[in-house]
Amino acid sequence: MSETSIIDQQAFTNTSTQIENPEFKKARLFNPDGTDELTERKLIGGNSTNLIQLNNTKYKWATKLKTTMYANFWIPQKNSLQSDRFDLLTEDQKETFTGILSFLIFLDSIQTANVPNIADYITAPEVKMLLAIQTFQEAIHADSYQYIIESVIPRELRNGIYDRWRDDKILFERNKFIAGEFQAFLDNPTEQGFKRVLIANYLLEGLYFYNGFQFFYLLAAQGAMTGASRIIKLINKDELTHVTLFRHIISETFTEADHDWVIEMTKKAVDQEVAWAHHIIGDRILGMDKKSCEHYTKHLANRRLVAIKIDPIYEGVEENPYRHLEERADMHGEGNAKGGFFTDSASYNQSNAVGGFDKF
Ligand SMILES: [Fe+2]
Ligand SMILES: [Fe+2]
Incomplete structure (x- = not known):
């Protein structure tokens, strides 16, 4: 055995699912000294060969999730936008529509670039491949x-949507904060930094997209931009599988001792999302306002915390103020319920494939 591989072996000798190796290292591209035995398999800091050896899998949830992610497969160009009329929106709706797109573009851009950085540290192939599927979806x-x-x-508004962060200070600060958390880990890859990245990612996938999504459903409920909203629904369904993926990774990796700083990060994420929703949606949009956005964000945050076994931190937000919109968008997996604004049969089949998207 070479000197290098001995050092690597020493770095990966622990057998628990916690991250304990003092040198926090990426998985080797090909690790001939590793093993694919299930008894040795670990999510992070394991000693696998790095082959995608799926004859046996340790993390059964990953196989189930893979099936869901495959079932969700779609491409935007198969969805017609011919009936969408931007010119019929009010000036406030136009501003909110384009502003929300500016932020969503940032989120999916950074996810496309950053999810592979997380995958680099995963040593269970059945989970690593899900991050590759997620990256494609982003x-x-x-x-x-x-x-x-x-x-x-x-045409004259198109580039401005991509460039909005250059002039919109609130958007710029927000983007910088989100990217900063991920960049800090890339610049200094420590075990604690990786854990922070997992939570930052969970909050991004589980909180940051959702006020924006609801705005699209609201428009669709009013008969406007139904094509774009159908695409948003497909994105929403993917994002919920990403929340599930990170929930599992976190559950496998975290301990009680992590709770305090996870709550701190969650509060910060909520404050930022609320400030953003107030800025971009505010009280100008019929059917959504500052109060409902704040209530919804806190409601979601509680749900995300409970999902990783942390008690809710916000009181009086048990009800989902946008449940009616989610129901009409069929985000709860009932098929196209009466009054739904999408009529495609595909949504019925896809949503039933996982028994309800709100269950994550
Ligand atoms: Fe995405
Ligand atoms: Fe995502």
Whole structure:
């Protein structure tokens, strides 16, 4: 055995699922001294060969999730946007529509770039491949926004949607904060930094997209931009599988001792999302306002915390103020319920494939 591989072996000798190796290292691209035995398999800091050896899998939830992610497969260009009329929106709706797109574009851009950085440290192949599927989906989402922009937005406004962060200080600060958390880990890859990245990612996938999504459903409920909203629904379904993926990774990795700083990060994420929703949605949009956005964000945050076995931190937000919109968008897996604003049969089949998207 070479000197290098002995050092590597020593770095990966622990057998618990916690991250304990003092040198926090990426998985080797090919690790001939490793093993694919299930008894040795670990999510992080394991000693696998790095082959995608799926004859046996340790993390059964990953196989189930893979099936769901495959069933969700879609491409934006198969969704017609011909009936969407941007010119019929009010000036406030137009501003909110384009502003939300600006932020969603940022989120999916950074996910496309950053999820592989997380995958680099995963040593269970059945989980690592899910992050590859997720990365592909994030790129599809980014492409979807361009497809919506090209199809419904006047030419003179298109570049401005991508460039909004240059002039919108609130958007710029937010983008910088989100990217900063991920960049800090890339610049100094420590065990604690990786854990922070997992939570930052969970909050991004589980909180940051959702006020924006609800705005699209609201428009669709009013008979506007139904094509774009259908695409948002497809993105939403993917994002919920990403929340599930990170929930599992976190559950396998975290201990009680992590709770305090996870709560601190969650509060910060909520404050930022609320400030953003107040800025971009505010009290100008019929059917959503500052109060409902704040209530919804806190409601979601509680749900995300409970999912990783941390008690809720916000009181009086048990009800989901946008449940009616989610129901009409069929985000709860009932099929196309009466009054739903999408009529495609695909949504019925896909949502039933996992027994309800709100269950994650
Ligand atoms: Fe995405
Ligand atoms: Fe995502």
